[in-house]
Amino acid sequence: MINVSELQKSYGDLQAVKGVSFRAKAGTIFGLLGPNGAGKSTTINCISGLIKPTAGNIKVNGFDIISEATKAKQSLGVVPQELAIYEDLSALDNLRYWGAAYGLGGKALERRVNHVLENIGLMDRARDLPKNYSGGMKRRLNFGCGLVHEPKVLLLDEPTVGVDVQSRGRLFDLIKEERDKGTCVLYTTHYMEEAENLCDELAIIDHGKIIAAGTLQDLRAQVGENDIIQLSGVFNAKKLKAAIAKLKPTPEILSLSDESLALAMKEAARHLPAVLKAVSAxxxxxxxxxxxxxxxxxxxxxxxxxELRA
Ligand SMILES: Nc1ncnc2c1ncn2[C@@H]1O[C@H](COP(=O)(O)OP(=O)(O)OP(=O)(O)O)[C@@H](O)[C@H]1O
Ligand SMILES: [Mg+2]
Structure with a gap:
């Protein structure tokens, strides 16, 4: 349903996306996981047709997003990272507006609007104006507006940022419900736990490139059996490197500086005391x-x- 091929996007001299390719199928939640500035929003904004790629091709439901924009956009629902709701329309009217804009009407529209209101937890505030909502409530309405029309392809750009844990669970239920109806969901996040719990397939993106992709199982297999030990403090990187090289078994050094150290090794819990002793020495x-x-x-x-959370 989404086919991205060799996508590149530059803003002036800054290359934000450097040749990203992936396919996302109907009935799956495809996660794009990466830290701030990785290029997630840039990628999603190219797919939605909001910004124009510097190079590469994007098809949505078989239609090219540039040359067949109208047809491609008919399949899309978008929840952007920036809020896209009408502040002077009630939640109810915002949802009715977006539903009607995509051709829903009559009882079907009312049924769908009520179902979405229930799931975004705004039923009791449905007739209030969003300008009187909290930040998290606005986010939830923003989310509802993107999927009220039951799109075939749903683009979600970090939709749960600023949303409390309880409401988050309900948004996840709604996303899974759409997926189970056959919708192709593209979901960007920098929360590892969300990616692990929600996504059927994943691509990890960093500095504008996909560095790993596959099912959660595929990705777990790439990590192998190694646990990770991370230490922070005041270090002498040179001395530390020599000390770690003498340890048996010898951990793999993933990163090392005068402030932090990351090591990979099997059964790290068992070897941690020896590692700490060597570092202290x-x-x-x-x-x-x-x-x-x-x-x-x-x-x-x-x-x-x-670190992903850095
Ligand atoms: N309109 C713009 N003009 C110039 N540079 C931009 C613009 N939008 C994004 N960038 C740059 O492109 C890079 C990728 O940004 P992008 O917003 O795609 O990242 P992201 O993965 O969505 O990050 P976040 O998790 O913070 O939302 C960043 O270095 C950012 O500064
Ligand atoms: Mg973003």
Missing amino acids: TGAEIRESRLTEPNLESLFLKLTGT
Whole structure:
């Protein structure tokens, strides 16, 4: 349903997206996971036709987003990172407006609007104006407006940022419901847990490039059995490197500086005392230590040497 091929986008000298390709199928939630500035919004805005790619091709439901824009856009529902709601229309009228704009009407429109209102948790505030809403409530309405018309392809750009945990769960239910009806959902996030819990397929994006892609299982297999040990404090990188090389088993150094150290090794919990002892023996001051079992976070660290949450 979404076919992105060698997408590139530059803003002046800045290359925000550097040759991104992926396909997302009907009935799946495809996640685009990456840190701030990775190029997620740029990619999604090219797919929605909001901005024009510098190079590459994008098809939505078989139609080219540039040369067959009208047909391509008929399949789309978009929840942008920036709010796109009418502040002077009630939630009810915002949803009615977006539903009607895509051809829903009569009882079908009212049924759908009510269902969405229920799921975004705004039923009791349906007749209030969004300007009197909290930030999270506006986000939830923004979300509802993007999918009220039951699009075949749904683009969601970090829709849960600023939304509380309880409401988030209901938004996830609505996304899964759309997926189960056959909608192709593209979901960007920088929350590893969201990606793990929600997405059927994933691409990890960093500095405008996809650095890993596949199902969660594929990606977990790439991490292998190694746990990750992360230490922060005051270090002497040179001494530390020598000390770690002497450890048996020898951990793999993922990143090392005078402030932080990341290591990968099997059964890290068992070896942690020996690692801490060796690090301390170099005169280092350890302020924090963290042990992570294999997950998307550790895959990101392994591939880039930096933390996803940085
Ligand atoms: N309109 C613009 N003009 C110039 N540079 C831009 C513009 N939009 C984005 N960029 C730059 O492109 C890069 C990618 O930004 P983008 O918004 O796609 O990242 P993102 O992955 O969505 O990040 P976030 O998680 O913060 O939303 C960044 O370096 C950003 O500064
Ligand atoms: Mg963004």
